[in-house]
Amino acid sequence: MTKILLTGVTGQVGWELQKSLMNLGEVISVSRDVSNSDLYMDLSQPDSIRQVIREIKPDLIINPGAYTAVDKAESEPELAMAVNGIAPGIIAEEAKLIGAGVIHYSTDYVFDGKSSKPYTEIDQPEPQNIYGKTKLAGEKAIQAVGIPHLIIRTSWVYGLRGKNFLMTMLKLAKEREELKVVDDQIGSPTWSRLIAESTAKILSLGEYNFKDFLHHHSGTYHLTSTGQTSWYDFAKAIFELVPNRNQYKLQNLVAIPTVEYPTPTKRPAFSTLNTEKVSQTFGLVLPNWRENLELIQF
Template identity: 75%
Template sequence: MTRILLTGSTGQVGWELQRTLMTLGEVISVGREISSCGLRIDLSQPNTIRHVIREVQPELIVNPAAYTAVDKAESEPELAMAVNGTAPGVIAEEAKLLGAGVIHYSTDYIFNGHQATPYTEQDEPCPQNIYGKTKLAGEKAIQAVGVPHLILRTSWVYSLRGKNFLLTMLKLAREREELRVVDDQVGAPTWSRMIAESTAQIVSQGTQDLIGFLSRKNGIYHLTATGQTSWYGFAKAIFEYDSQRNEYKLEKVVAIPSEQYPTPAKRPAYSSLDTEKISRVFGLVLPNWQRNLELVLGS
């Protein structure tokens, strides 16, 4: 049975991965708190990364853990770089020593948003904020090690746990009569469960020779829901599909430009990702973002 080390097990994607990967091997889940296996990992501390990997001796390391506070990263660049930029390289180094493979998650925010068509894996990254710069550094660190790997870029991740746009909107709809939401940033809202299920589908294709499989499929792939919308469009869909909308105080949603909602970190105006490659290589059928949202909200 394949031994899988999973980081960030309490995060949006990590929590879902625990469930989807458990049928494919022995999953050892670790986070910043001591887990049931008696281990903890702090991605800002390389020594804890090395200790855990050497203790577990996995055949596959799946790393959804990240510093994801986009605005806060602007004031904590060193910590963001340690977790997002340096740690993936350490993971890759230890995986290579073991003869293991790595699956790592990255972001649409590595692009500057100046395009008007979905970004492919061949498009040149040009991050506009610290978060994007550190995530790109993590990608490059893994590639530099030369370990068998998949880097899965995703976008606008949400779920019914943690901190995300969906939960913020649901909370505010019960507290306010009017919401003002940015309408000039476009991307693809992506359910964390879809990411986890797609990852499991990919891993299941290589269970007979996982390292050989990862070596052949090695590289970067875009993994998001299909379609695109703005944050305003996402918010409107949330309120339309929510089966609990009769509890709202909300009466009006107003579309605004980004300049009316300034944030410490600059966001790309357009960050939709082209998913043709991952669908072609692994035969994945990726759902439309609206269909996933309907499933999440029970509409």
């Protein structure tokens, strides 16, 4: 049976991938939290990465594991680079030694946000913050090794576990009567389950010969929900759809510009990704962000 090594299983995408990949092979999960995974792996420690991969000898390595604390990365650049920039390269090097393929996830934050139309895979990345710079470094590290790979960029990931915008809004709505949300940053909210299920659909096309499949389709792909919105309108949609509104204190949702909500990190004003390549290459039908949000069982 095909061995799939899956990192970051306590994260949003990794958690969903555990379920989505079940029918594609033997999924061996790794993370720093061994209570929620099969094996311990610390992506900030090169020796830990090498040891696990050499022990398991997987046919495919899927790496949603990442340092995702965007604001905190500004004060922890070395740790962010170790996990996001250096670790993917080590994973690729070890994959090359054992003849494995790699799927790695990246972000819309590799772009500067100055575009007026959705970014394509051939647009030049110009990250504006430490998180984006480290994620771009990880992409380049994998590409430099020259193994069969997919780099999947996604955006504004949310779900019903972990730290994300949806969970933050639901928490704050129980504590406050008024919430101020930025309305001049535009992107595509993407459910972690959509990313996981789309990944599984892509792999199923390879009929279990994942290395040859990845070799044939190696490259970077944008995978998000379609359409675009602001953080404010995303929040508005959440509270329109959430059941049991009487459990929330929230009475007023206020739209504000970015300048009224300063953060340590400079975020792109526009980071919508063009998904035509992934849809045309793999036959994926990606839903509109609002339609996808309506599927969430709050």
